[in-house]
Structure formats: C-alpha cells, structure tokens
Amino acid sequence: MAVKHSRFDRFLLTLNAIFLTLAILIIVVPLVYIVVASFMDPTVLLNQGLSFKVSDWSLDGYQMILSNPAMLRGFANSLLYSSAFVLLTVTVSICAGYALSDQRLAGRHFFMTLFIITMFFSGGLIPTYLLVRELGMLDTVWAVIIPGAVNVWNIILSRTFFKGVPNELKEAANVDGASDIMIFFRIVLPLSKPIIFVLALYAFVGQWNAFFDAMIYLDDPKLHPLQLVLRSILIQNQAAPGMISDQLAMAELKRLSEMIKYSAIVVSSLPLLIMYPFFQKYFEKGVMVGSLK
Structure with missing residues (x-):
C-alpha cells in the first residue's frame, strides 16, 4: 500500500x-x-x-614502512596492548556493571556516585605518573594497560544493559538451585554478547589510537606501540625551512614525508577496518540497549 x-x-x-x-x-x-x-x-x-x-601510482611508501623493523615491532606491540587492554577492561566493566545492577547489593548508589565523581575529577598527570612509578610499572607493558582499565562510562553502559535482563530468568534459575555465579555465567553472560562486543570495540579503538601514556611511561623503543613509532617517523622526516639550506634536500625531505604519511595512516587503520564488519551486527543493539533504559 x-x-x-x-x-x-x-x-x-x-x-x-x-x-x-x-x-x-x-x-x-x-x-x-x-x-x-x-x-x-x-x-x-x-x-x-x-x-x-x-x-x-607507487608502492614506495608501503615498502618503506613495512621494511622498517620498528614499524613491524610497533604493530605487534599495539596488537598486544590493545588485546590485553580489551580483555581486562571488558572483564572489569562487565563484572562491575552486573554487580551494580543487582538490587540486592548494599550501597550500590554510593559506589556508583564514587565512580561518577572520577569522570569529572582525577588526580592529574603528575600524581598518576608518581603512582605508576611507585608501583614499579615504568617501562613495562602494565604501564600502558592497567591505568586506564577501569572505564566508568563502560561500567554505566554495562550496568544499564544488565538492568534490562528479565528478572524472571534469574528467579527461575534460582528456584532450580543455581548460584549467583552460575546464573551470571550460564544465563546472563550468553545474553550479553551485544554489550560485550560494543565495549570491546570501544576499548580496542581507544587503545589502538593511544600514544600519550606510552610516550610518558615507556623509554625502551622496543616497547613503543605503533602510534608512537609513526609519530617518531613523521617527526624525523619533518624540518623547519630554515634548518635546511639545500632546496633539493628540502624537496626530497618533503617528498619522503608525504610518501610515509598517507601510507602510515592506511596501515595503522587496517585492523580497525577489518574488525568493524564482524562487530557491526552487535554494535547498534548494544549501544541502544545499553544507553536507553
């Protein structure tokens, strides 16, 4: 009609x-x-x-990047940091969100208030650096992964999602003798694929594009993630016009900078472009369910 x-x-x-x-x-x-x-x-x-x-057309830019050992090492480091960060932050967010969504949890509003306060106030850069140093995490993988593992926004999303899970399912499982842990792993978690994939995508993209924490906490070039390696490469191939008097050298430097810049953007974006189609079917549902109620 x-x-x-x-x-x-x-x-x-x-x-x-x-x-x-x-x-x-x-x-x-x-x-x-x-x-x-x-x-x-x-x-x-x-x-x-x-x-x-x-x-x-030319493939010189890709050849220069892929033949650079630091680039390949940075790519592997970023994959390691992003994967470990996703595993840690999704686990924390799901567990905290499920606990805070349970009406039986005493003081849940108090804990939620404390979490929300940290979204507006933080210790600052210097106290955070001193804390990481005192914990002995400087120049280690943990300095990049642990400080940002607890994401309050992700906890709020997962908490809202779990509030939408019907209580009848939990009550029926409880009547059958299932414990709270069994209910979480056997019933709630299989229903939580949308929010899990959304949180994983958020965490992976954020960690993959991050370079500031690595720049502060990591001195060893072998531990640098891809974004920090790209930053170093681009800075090395840039110079102020007054620094080079030879016009031919300046033109060649500009040519190399342009060659590397666009190829580096494409290479660094490939994991995200490959990852998104597999997460797409969960993305809309997870965002909407986790943010509307």
Whole structure:
C-alpha cells in the first residue's frame, strides 16, 4: 500500500536525503583521498594532486614502512596492548556493571556516585605518573594497560544493559538451585554478547589510537606501540625551512614525508577496518540497549 505524503513531509524527506548525502560525502571523500594518495608517487601528488592513473601510482611508501623493523615491532606491540587492554577492561566493566545492577547489593548508589565523581575529577598527570612509578610499572607493558582499565562510562553502559535482563530468568534459575555465579555465567553472560562486543570495540579503538601514556611511561623503543613509532617517523622526516639550506634536500625531505604519511595512516587503520564488519551486527543493539533504559 502506497503511503501518501503531504507537501511538508516530502520537503522533510528531501531535506533529510540531502543532509545524509552531505554527511556521507564528508566521511567518504577524505577516506578516498587518503587511500588513493597512499598509492601515489609523492611528486605527482604534490604537483598535480590526486590521479587515478596507474602509471602515477607507487608502492614506495608501503615498502618503506613495512621494511622498517620498528614499524613491524610497533604493530605487534599495539596488537598486544590493545588485546590485553580489551580483555581486562571488558572483564572489569562487565563484572562491575552486573554487580551494580543487582538490587540486592548494599550501597550500590554510593559506589556508583564514587565512580561518577572520577569522570569529572582525577588526580592529574603528575600524581598518576608518581603512582605508576611507585608501583614499579615504568617501562613495562602494565604501564600502558592497567591505568586506564577501569572505564566508568563502560561500567554505566554495562550496568544499564544488565538492568534490562528479565528478572524472571534469574528467579527461575534460582528456584532450580543455581548460584549467583552460575546464573551470571550460564544465563546472563550468553545474553550479553551485544554489550560485550560494543565495549570491546570501544576499548580496542581507544587503545589502538593511544600514544600519550606510552610516550610518558615507556623509554625502551622496543616497547613503543605503533602510534608512537609513526609519530617518531613523521617527526624525523619533518624540518623547519630554515634548518635546511639545500632546496633539493628540502624537496626530497618533503617528498619522503608525504610518501610515509598517507601510507602510515592506511596501515595503522587496517585492523580497525577489518574488525568493524564482524562487530557491526552487535554494535547498534548494544549501544541502544545499553544507553536507553
């Protein structure tokens, strides 16, 4: 049955279509530019702009990055840090959220208030550094993983999600003699895939893109994550115009910087692009259920 729209409805639908088209273009155009630029000869890119001719393309940027041992080591470090961080922060968020969602927990409002206060006030950079140093975590993997493992926003999301789990399921399992631990692992956790995948995606993306904690806590270059390695590479290939008097050397330095920059962006984004399609079916449901109630 065809739906008849009024003139005002048609205007709103047209306006919505235009807005969504512009939003898509704002997202897609920079992505296309970066991907195409990563395959282009930097000289052609700097002189002519984007070109879709295969003859103007080059893989030198990818070869330089993938042949760099520090780059490969940073990639492996980032995978390790992000995977360990996801495991730790999702476990903490799920356990804390489930406990705070239980009406039988005494003082749950008090604990929730304490958690929320930390979202607005923190100890600051220097006290946090001193704490990490006193715990003996400087220049170790734990300095990157542990300090940010407790994410209050993730706890709130998981707590709200668990409040939506029907109490009848828990009561029926309790009548059958199931303990609280068994109810959590056998009933609640299998129903929590949407929120678990959403929290895992948030944590992985945040940790994968992070470099500040590693820059502060890690002195050993062998422990540096990918983002810190990329930062070092880009800084090494940049210089102020007054530092180099030879114009040819300056042009070559700019060429190398452009060659590395776009290729590095694509390489560092690959895990996220590969990961998202597998999480997509859980993403919308997990976000909506965990944030509406």
